[in-house]
Amino acid sequence: MSSDRIDAESKVSGNQANIPARIRRELNIDDGDQLRWHLEDDGSIRVHVIQQQMGTFADFDGYAGEEPTDVTSEHDAWGVDVE
Numbered sequence: 001m002s003s004d005r006i007d008a009e010s011k012v013s014g015n016q017a018n019i020p021a022r023i024r025r026e027l028n029i030d031d032g033d034q035l036r037w038h039l040e041d042d043g044s045i046r047v048h049v050i051q052q053q054m055g056t057f058a059d060f061d062g063y064a065g066e067e068p069t070d071v072t073s074e075h076d077a078w079g080v081d082v083e
Contacts, residue, residue: 008020
C-alpha cells in the first residue's frame with residue numbers, strides 16, 4: 001500500500017473522529033464494532049476492526065466450572081448424564 005495514497009479524510013471534534021463512510025463500507029464497520037489502534041515506531045497508526053459478535057453464543061465467555069473438560073472427546077456428551 002502506498003503511503004502517498006489518501007483514501008479519505010475526517011476532522012477531530014473534541015476527542016472523537018468520524019470514520020468516513022467510504023472506509024466504513026469498505027471495511028464493513030457497523031455500530032458496536034471495536035477499533036484496535038496500534039501506534040507504529042515510525043509514527044503511523046494501524047487500525048484493526050474487531051467485528052461485534054452476534055448470535056446465540058455472542059456473550060458466552062466459556063466454561064467456568066470446577067470440573068476439567070476435554071472438548072475433543074466430550075463435546076457431544078457434555079451435560080448428558082451417562083449411567
